[in-house]
Amino acid sequence: MANTFFITGTDTEVGKTLVTQALMLAAIESGRKVLGYKPVASGCDLIDGELKNSDALILQATSSISLPYAMHNPYAFAPAIAPHIAAAQANEPISLAHISEGLGRLKETAADWIFVEGAGGWRLPVNDQQYLSDWVKKEHLPVILVVGARLGCINHALLTLDAIRHDGLVVAGWVLNQVDPNMSHYQANAESLKQRIKAPFLGEIPWLGDEVNESVHNFIDIAPLIK
Known part of the structure; x- marks a missing residue:
């Protein structure tokens, strides 16, 4: 049975896809066959008659096994709005059971x-x-937290970690992603986070701008995830 991890973030637009891709590439480099799963996505484009999300397409392209798009992303909605609102507009209710079925197939x-x-x-x-x-x-999934380094991230990170642990789940690790190249006192904030977060540190991704490529996994250490 495949080891499965859930990647969440301190907010939207903090680099969850970038980090998920980096984790996948690091695992592939270590000799593992890897799949990416994006259960719910809004902000999708009609491609070849099917709504597809750019983030989910990245996970599909990075995966070791070739599968149809819908197996990577069962719920895809066109408007870039909150998924539950998009689902209501599309008259397509999101079912947790259907998401579980999709994971089961993977x-x-x-x-x-x-x-x-x-x-x-x-x-x-x-x-x-x-x-x-x-x-x-x-699903009792271990969670990996992506902390988007910008003003307010310490508060957002600690509150998110409290919520995850309150839900009875294991924090398998966390990644710091510098989403704001102009963040004041970035290094001091990074050290504060490392001091306060009691979970395995998987890596720190600097601001990459337009230089993002398949070498991003070099900033990630998956060793704490290996059992």
Whole structure:
């Protein structure tokens, strides 16, 4: 059975896809067969008659096993808005059971590791009653937190970690991603985070600008994830 990790972030636009891709590439380099899963995505384009999300396409392209797009991203919505609102507009309710079925199909492949990328932050609503974090709890997935380094990130990181642990889940590790190249006192903030976060540190990704490429995994250490 594939080792499966859920990647969440301190907010939207903190680099979850970048970090998920880096984790996947690092695992592939270590000799593992890897799949990426994006259960819910909004902000999709119609490509070959199918709604597809750019982040999910990156996970599909990085995966070791060739699978149809829908297996990587079962819920894809056109507008770049909160997924539960997009789902309501599309009259396509998001079902946690359907997301679990999708993960189950990935686990039936030859993959050694599966990286599941969330959407938004930890408490992402999927309908009027449930959050994506409810599904992570149901699946008992270890969580990797992406901290987007910008003003306010210490507070956001610690509150998110408290919420994950309150939900009874293991924090498998965390990654610091410098999303603001002009962040004041970046290094001091980074040291404060490292001092306060009691979880394995998997790496620090500097501001890469337009230089993002497949070498991004060089900033990631997956050793703490290996059992």
